[in-house]
């Protein structure tokens with residue numbers, strides 16, 4: 001379904017800034033028997049709101065189609081795990097959280113983050129819509145309500161569990177179609193002196209590092225701090241601090257309180273200043289971006305074909321959703337990339353959406369010893385490079401696809417994407 005109004009300010013001044021074509025759903029991996037069935041494809045277009053500056057998709061796939069059986073389990077990446085631990089320690093110390101302070105998390109996934117908070121001694125409650133993943137969290141002892149977080153569920157949660165001293169919304173806001181309902185829910189549940197911590201990939205990083213592969217149907221919006229400030233202010237909430245974190249290609253941890261409760265830090269001003277300098281709310285900025293994206297569609301297949309023509313064999317590492325945007329946009333199928341390996345057992349034995357590349361266990365790198373392995377989720381490139389020491393010792397080389405394809409050298413050398 002195409003939308004014609006901005007999700008933050010309801011303006012209809014939406015200008016198209018990038019068209020990635022019609023693609024399959026990036027997380028809809030297929031079982032072998034499903035390969036013969038018709039696969040749904042949807043347009044993947046990005047628009048910029050001429051009034052508030054929100055960068056967003058103008059196509060919306062029903063959320064039940066997207067999230068019912070979601071196979072991203074956050075516990076599978078050690079980077080995510082380390083971040084969760086840091087986050088719990090950092091926030092508990094900073095806000096003096098203890099045994100009386102309820103920590104709630106929207107889209108709590110398999111409970112990886114809340115588990116760390118429980119280690120710090122706070123009561124926790126997760127809200128997670130994917131039944132299979134919520135079940136995994138409950139199995140680990142993390143109380144989890146199976147639901148989407150919105151105004152309706154927030155009111156129910158408030159009645160049953162009281163208000164939250166800390167409310168976490170990590171990498172979920174981009175998935176939310178009804179942003180107003182989501183923020184109203186936070187406003188309702190947040191204690192008087194409570195803090196909501198919203199973690200979003202930063203639009204500035206997407207722009208600077210050409211992270212267009214983070215664009216897929218599940219991510220409806222791509223946030224700057226300025227647009228988030230506009231959204232939150234509509235409901236009496238304000239951003240009083242910002243931390244920059246390296247996860248997901250460079251993200252912002254936005255600290256939010258009821259208006260007037262916390263003094264606003266200089267870091268908020270600094271982020272807004274950077275965004276303003278990059279001119280992220282101007283269409284011509286994004287026209288330049290679209291031109292750089294189009295170059296990847298030339299350079300990546302060229303890079304791969306060049307290697308093949310020299311007689312080198314190839315494989316991919318990391319069957320992430322972002323890999324599927326990249327492969328779909330660049331027209332890369334099993335003829336160029338015969339298989340992709342992934343640590344997630346949930347994905348092994350399946351096929352990528354759209355181009356149907358088989359997903360295998362990382363052991364396949366040693367069994368087949370392809371000459372070159374392309375690390376598709378560039379955000380974990382360093383971690384993968386270290387892990388695959390044996391593959392490299394036997395002569396395997398590793399490369400990353402964007403901003404332009406290149407080989408990775410020694411891990412100590414700079415040049416790793418953050």
Ligand SMILES: [Zn+2]
Pocket residue numbers: 006007008009010011049050051052053054
């Ligand atoms: Zn707008």
